[in-house]
Amino acid sequence: LAKTTQPISMDSYEGQEVNITCSHNNIATNDYITWYQQFPSQGPRFIIQGYKTKVTNEVASLFIPADRKSSTLSLPRVSLSDTAVYYCLVGETGGYNKLIFGAGTRLAVHP
């Protein structure tokens, strides 16, 4: 399982775009990159998943360069409710995916 490295914490202000970068130098050919969001006292929630290039959904975008050794989660126009811990995970998918959670990035959005 590929190890990931991401910043421990970030600060932002309401309305700004936030980019959280994750490095995964040992990513394998079959690995996907998945991001989760966790609020206090709740379980993690799936945000977005991708394999290469760019993926966009209603809440975020995920940018993956050609070498796939890093990825960037982009949150457009954050609000106070986006204050949470964000986890970057790398692993195989397709019905069974044993994932290793790191400490995540603690994002604080300020008024």
Next chain:
Amino acid sequence: NAGVTQTPKFQVLKTGQSMTLQCAQDMNHNSMYWYRQDPGMGLRLIYYSASEGTTDKGEVPNGYNVSRLNKREFSLRLESAAPSQTSVYFCASSADRGQYFGPGTRLTVL
């Protein structure tokens, strides 16, 4: 759909007591997982079940046992609770994309 449900939400045990944490999912997922999360840390995988009838150890299995009762249910048992097992326990299930987590069980062992 209720998604992933866990019972109980809170539990206090004395050292040496036993208990079973229950988890059920109604999404027809094959794979299920148990994690623990200590304060300020990420989740650590205790056990997982890739499909009904199979279970395997994760990163921190010592002190725990699991049972995949059927496709819907995956229970975690603490045979002799220890203070080091004080944590929040999350159950999850997965299909093709991502894992879906339950609300967690907050366990305190005195």
